[in-house]
Amino acid sequence: MNRKNAWIARFTASVAIGIALLVAGSTTVKANDQSAANAEVKIDNFVFGPQTITVPVGATVTWTNKDDIPHTTVSTDGVFKSKVIDTDETFSFKFTKAGTYSYYCSVHPKMTGTVVVQ
Amino acid sequence: MNDKNNDLIDQKLQDLNNDGVDRRGFLKCMAWAGTGLVWTMSGGIPSSRAFAKGRGKEAGKGMDFSFVQISDSHIGFNKPANPDVTATLQVAIDKINALPQKPDFIIHTGDLSQLSKPSEFDTLDQALKGASAKQTYFVPGEHDMLADNGEQFLQRYGKGTKGSGWYSFDHKGVHFVGLVNVANLKAGGMGSLGHEQLEWLEDDLKGRSASTRIVLFAHIPLWTIYPDWGWGTDDSEQALSYVKRFGSVTVLNGHIHQIMQKVEGKVSFHTAMSTAFPQPAPGTAPSAGPMKVPADQLQRVLGITNVNYLVSGRSLAVVDSLLADSGSPASGSGSGAGGR
Numbered sequence: 001m002n003r004k005n006a007w008i009a010r011f012t013a014s015v016a017i018g019i020a021l022l023v024a025g026s027t028t029v030k031a032n033d034q035s036a037a038n039a040e041v042k043i044d045n046f047v048f049g050p051q052t053i054t055v056p057v058g059a060t061v062t063w064t065n066k067d068d069i070p071h072t073t074v075s076t077d078g079v080f081k082s083k084v085i086d087t088d089e090t091f092s093f094k095f096t097k098a099g100t101y102s103y104y105c106s107v108h109p110k111m112t113g114t115v116v117v118q
Numbered sequence: 119m120n121d122k123n124n125d126l127i128d129q130k131l132q133d134l135n136n137d138g139v140d141r142r143g144f145l146k147c148m149a150w151a152g153t154g155l156v157w158t159m160s161g162g163i164p165s166s167r168a169f170a171k172g173r174g175k176e177a178g179k180g181m182d183f184s185f186v187q188i189s190d191s192h193i194g195f196n197k198p199a200n201p202d203v204t205a206t207l208q209v210a211i212d213k214i215n216a217l218p219q220k221p222d223f224i225i226h227t228g229d230l231s232q233l234s235k236p237s238e239f240d241t242l243d244q245a246l247k248g249a250s251a252k253q254t255y256f257v258p259g260e261h262d263m264l265a266d267n268g269e270q271f272l273q274r275y276g277k278g279t280k281g282s283g284w285y286s287f288d289h290k291g292v293h294f295v296g297l298v299n300v301a302n303l304k305a306g307g308m309g310s311l312g313h314e315q316l317e318w319l320e321d322d323l324k325g326r327s328a329s330t331r332i333v334l335f336a337h338i339p340l341w342t343i344y345p346d347w348g349w350g351t352d353d354s355e356q357a358l359s360y361v362k363r364f365g366s367v368t369v370l371n372g373h374i375h376q377i378m379q380k381v382e383g384k385v386s387f388h389t390a391m392s393t394a395f396p397q398p399a400p401g402t403a404p405s406a407g408p409m410k411v412p413a414d415q416l417q418r419v420l421g422i423t424n425v426n427y428l429v430s431g432r433s434l435a436v437v438d439s440l441l442a443d444s445g446s447p448a449s450g451s452g453s454g455a456g457g458r
Binding site: 045046047067068069070072076083084086087102103104106107108109110112 | 195197198232233234260261264265303304305306307308345346347348404405406407408
């Protein structure tokens with residue numbers, strides 16, 4: 001193996017390793033994303049917090065009611081609709097399509113929020 | 119109705135006419151939160167005064183009939199400040215039964231239940247069986263429409279009603295209209311009556327003589343009290359435009375768990391206390407959630423509303439009284455709608 005070939009071999013190997021790492025890395029990131037993507041919305045003092053959340057496609061959003069009064073989480077265009085969420089109860093919905101989802105509490109419609117799925 | 123009260127009514131009307139909002143009166147009304155107040159209806163001039171001990175009998179004199187408004191029983195609620203809302207409802211019913219004049223009926227302005235559960239409605243029904251007035255008229259609150267878009271409520275309390283549960287009836291010359299403003303609420307909005315109900319209301323009132331006394335009742339206030347908390351009804355103005363031609367209109371609401379009053383022309387607005395738990399005055403808390411008060415103070419912020427109607431007189435008297443028996447700090451004041 002001459003110098004040039006050795007260099008090419010080293011280069012190829014390192015690229016290969018690099019690619020392998022990249023692939024592995026991206027897989028890991030993706031796996032992490034999947035769980036990190038699951039988002040929480042707290043209902044507290046008649047407010048959805050955070051009011052707008054951005055999550056990747058496939059993420060599950062969970063709403064938890066911290067008020068002494070029951071609330072609901074209802075998408076304005078009918079995509080999802082929770083049952084009554086009483087104190088400390090939760091409602092989860094998995095977003096499988098990209099888009100902007102506006103929602104509100106059908107009991108207290110002044111309460112509104114948005115889930116951005118991208 | 120004595121002269122002093124009439125003077126107060128005149129004074130208040132003047133205040134209202136001057137700037138539209140009677141600040142002093144508003145503050146006074148605020149001071150009433152958690153106190154007693156009786157409405158007396160006299161021929162188009164609704165007025166109110168404190169329901170003080172010893173005046174009950176006098177208040178009962180010459181009344182052609184009276185009815186009681188109760189509201190926001192929230193049966194099923196079990197958190198501070200009231201872990202036993204059934205007990206306080208019972209106190210309210212005892213209070214009704216102790217009235218010097220037996221009311222002809224009860225109006226419940228919604229939020230009978232906390233979660234629209236059959237067991238909660240059962241408990242309320244059971245408690246009301248013990249009331250001296252055997253007939254109760256209901257309109258739903260948002261808590262009564264939670265599980266099933268109000269199906270359960272309609273089955274139990276909405277026989278013969280239209281749409282999501284609205285209806286009207288006549289009693290001894292007074293026309294009562296029960297409205298529903300908690301159904302199909304829109305994102306970002308407040309209470310809503312909806313097109314269909316408004317059309318029905320217009321039709322229901324059409325052809326009635328302008329001298330007919332009108333009582334409108336609904337859960338969420340039909341006047342805007344505090345939009346940030348949704349304390350109002352988006353399309354109430356249209357409803358109110360249909361009653362403008364009548365000489366005496368009384369609007370009874372619940373939802374905000376405290377007494378508020380306003381007079382606009384011939385229309386007199388009033389909200390009742392809850393039988394379950396108080397809510398904060400508008401803007402005084404981060405949200406409209408239940409207000410926590412010490413246990414020994416609870417019955418001073420809960421109550422019932424007794425409405426006396428005098429055919430021979432000129433006013434409808436609405437008296438709110440606390441569940442707590444004594445120590446009411448209430449001082450009376452008149453507020454009137456001109457029967458002009």
